[in-house]
Amino acid sequence: MQSLLTFITLLSLVTAHAIPSDLHTRQASSVTDGSWLITWTPSAPNSQVYKGPLRVTSNSSGTYISGDLYNGTVLPNPADGSPVLPRANYWAYVRPTKLTPGSNGGFSLALEYWQLLGFRRTVRGNATIWGDAPFADGLTVDLAPTTAPTGFPDPSNYFSGDLKFAGNGSSAGTFTMGWVSTFLRRIELEIGTVTGVPVPLEDTTETRTWTSIFAEVGYDINVSIGKTDIPEPTNPDLPPGMWKNEQEHAAVLAYRAPTDFDKQWKYYLLVTRLLEGTPRGSMIDESGIYNGVPREGTAIAAEWIVGTTWDGKNDTALPWPAAVRGKKFDELTDPYFRTAVHEVGHMFNLVHPDEFRNDIMTDTETFVQVCESGGGSGGKGFPECIDAGSMAFREHDRFYMQHRPDTHVRPGFVNFGFSAQEFTPPMNGPL
Numbered sequence: 425m426q427s428l429l430t431f432i433t434l435l436s437l438v439t440a441h442a443i444p445s446d447l448h449t450r451q452a453s454s455v456t457d458g459s460w461l462i463t464w465t466p467s468a469p470n471s472q473v474y475k476g477p478l479r480v481t482s483n484s485s486g487t488y489i490s491g492d493l494y495n496g497t498v499l500p501n502p503a504d505g506s507p508v509l510p511r512a513n514y515w516a517y518v519r520p521t522k523l524t525p526g527s528n529g530g531f532s533l534a535l536e537y538w539q540l541l542g543f544r545r546t547v548r549g550n551a552t553i554w555g556d557a558p559f560a561d562g563l564t565v566d567l568a569p570t571t572a573p574t575g576f577p578d579p580s581n582y583f584s585g586d587l588k589f590a591g592n593g594s595s596a597g598t599f600t601m602g603w604v605s606t607f608l609r610r611i612e613l614e615i616g617t618v619t620g621v622p623v624p625l626e627d628t629t630e631t632r633t634w635t636s637i638f639a640e641v642g643y644d645i646n647v648s649i650g651k652t653d654i655p656e657p658t659n660p661d662l663p664p665g666m667w668k669n670e671q672e673h674a675a676v677l678a679y680r681a682p683t684d685f686d687k688q689w690k691y692y693l694l695v696t697r698l699l700e701g702t703p704r705g706s707m708i709d710e711s712g713i714y715n716g717v718p719r720e721g722t723a724i725a726a727e728w729i730v731g732t733t734w735d736g737k738n739d740t741a742l743p744w745p746a747a748v749r750g751k752k753f754d755e756l757t758d759p760y761f762r763t764a765v766h767e768v769g770h771m772f773n774l775v776h777p778d779e780f781r782n783d784i785m786t787d788t789e790t791f792v793q794v795c796e797s798g799g800g801s802g803g804k805g806f807p808e809c810i811d812a813g814s815m816a817f818r819e820h821d822r823f824y825m826q827h828r829p830d831t832h833v834r835p836g837f838v839n840f841g842f843s844a845q846e847f848t849p850p851m852n853g854p855l
């Protein structure tokens with residue numbers, strides 16, 4: 425964004441006869457895309473410092489900004505990139521509602537803090553409870569460039585200002601924001617497998633990888649291959665190699681590398697041969713039923729037989745083409761890899777779209793139905809219709825991953841589903 429603006433500026437200086445009169449202010453208004461570390465120090469004496477991430481994206485529709493504030497004493501290191509703070513200290517979602525260019529290289533923001541008040545049991549899981557109005561009815565801040573404390577990767581991109589109550593203009597403390605990364609959020613994915621199944625790492629074109637798919641969302645993903653000889657359970661009531669859900673969860677806990685959900689956003693993919701109750705894959709712990717920690721891992725079944733149900737019966741409900749019936753799932757490289765990314769996608773609280781979207785969060789069954797009736801990519805049948813284009817998070821999910829509160833997206837926090845799909849706190853619009 426910054427370099428593009430610089431380029432456009434140079435270009436207009438060279439070619440334009442008249443430089444737009446608001447060029448300077450428009451330049452000054454640019455808030456660099458990526459993640460920022462924000463702090464709020466309330467003016468009350470001995471008040472704690474609230475801090476957290478702020479995320480900025482932009483396109484031709486405008487600039488989109490969201491953030492989260494945490495209380496407590498842990499101080500993030502700006503050199504680490506997007507701040508990760510302890511879940512128990514989650515305090516509020518930050519929703520800027522106005523961005524105005526300033527005259528001094530700075531800018532002004534109108535802000536809302538939406539406080540997380542707790543959790544509520546519902547029929548479908550735990551819902552998050554948010555304040556029904558923004559904290560103190562909203563805030564404003566005029567931000568000016570300031571010398572960054574040490575550790576910030578771009579010291580010229582650090583701003584500070586007096587936060588004011590929107591209603592009466594009196595001081596609410598000091599607000600700072602310093603740019604920390606081009607990436608909006610940073611996550612780690614560990615993939616563990618039983619012996620003899622392929623680790624899903626890329627599609628057949630080798631262009632769709634975990635890194636490329638997540639980079640399009642603005643995520644920094646660190647993929648590591650963990651234990652690849654995880655022992656299989658023995659279940660007298662099930663075929664060899666088939667896992668029960670609770671066994672999957674126990675394997676995640678037993679075999680993954682040390683994990684601290686308060687310090688890292690850690691996602692775990694367990695690759696098995698077969699899964700009880702589900703043909704290709706499913707999240708292991710939608711809610712915290714086993715150990716109180718929801719969304720720790722997800723699993724896929726590499727040796728599910730295409731065209732069968734999970735228990736090996738002929739699946740006559742879906743139009744599986746004869747050419748793929750009877751194959752092992754991992755022989756279909758693209759559907760196999762796409763399913764792995766899809767199941768990890770659920771860990772971000774993403775659900776299946778209501779209609780076919782040719783994307784990651786569309787389920788395989790819908791692909792089979794749509795592609796076999798000619799509506800898939802290029803009119804191709806299954807599995808050829810699953811191509812590089814089917815391996816992207818589309819607009820709705822991308823926006824969700826970029827701008828919904830940490831509570832909704834980070835693992836080990838709220839239960840899957842209802843609690844995270846509510847449109848509270850409100851979504852943010854273009855500024």
Ligand SMILES: *[C@@H]1O[C@H](CO)[C@@H](O)[C@H](O)[C@H]1NC(C)=O
Nearest residue numbers: 472495496497513514515540
């Ligand atoms: C942080 O905020 C939450 C929610 O408002 C509150 O319950 C908790 O006591 C606060 N913790 C600290 C350390 O201030």
Ligand SMILES: *[C@@H]1O[C@H](CO)[C@@H](O)[C@H](O)[C@H]1NC(C)=O
Nearest residue numbers: 560561589590591592593594
């Ligand atoms: C200004 O408004 C805030 C939020 O409503 C309130 O907490 C504060 O006491 C007010 N300050 C003055 C000086 O009225």
Ligand SMILES: *[C@@H]1O[C@H](CO)[C@@H](O)[C@H](O)[C@H]1NC(C)=O
Nearest residue numbers: 612613614646647648649681
């Ligand atoms: C990626 O994760 C692995 C495994 O946890 C770790 O050893 C490595 O340092 C990480 N790499 C980066 C660049 O953070």
Ligand SMILES: *[C@@H]1O[C@H](CO)[C@@H](O)[C@H](O)[C@H]1NC(C)=O
Nearest residue numbers: 731738739740741744746749
């Ligand atoms: C499974 O069902 C399909 C569709 O009804 C059929 O074409 C196929 O021959 C069946 N396969 C087996 C192994 O029974």
Ligand SMILES: *[C@@H]1O[C@H](CO)[C@@H](O)[C@H](O)[C@H]1NC(C)=O
Nearest residue numbers: 482483484485486488819823
């Ligand atoms: C810009 O991004 C927003 C949020 O993701 C999206 O709703 C909008 O359609 C995008 N605009 C363009 C022109 O792509």
Ligand SMILES: *[C@@H]1O[C@H](CO)[C@@H](O)[C@H](O)[C@H]1NC(C)=O
Nearest residue numbers: 543544545550712837838839
């Ligand atoms: C869900 O609600 C139950 C009952 O209120 C509570 O014990 C549990 O901690 C909640 N879980 C989460 C993740 O909020």
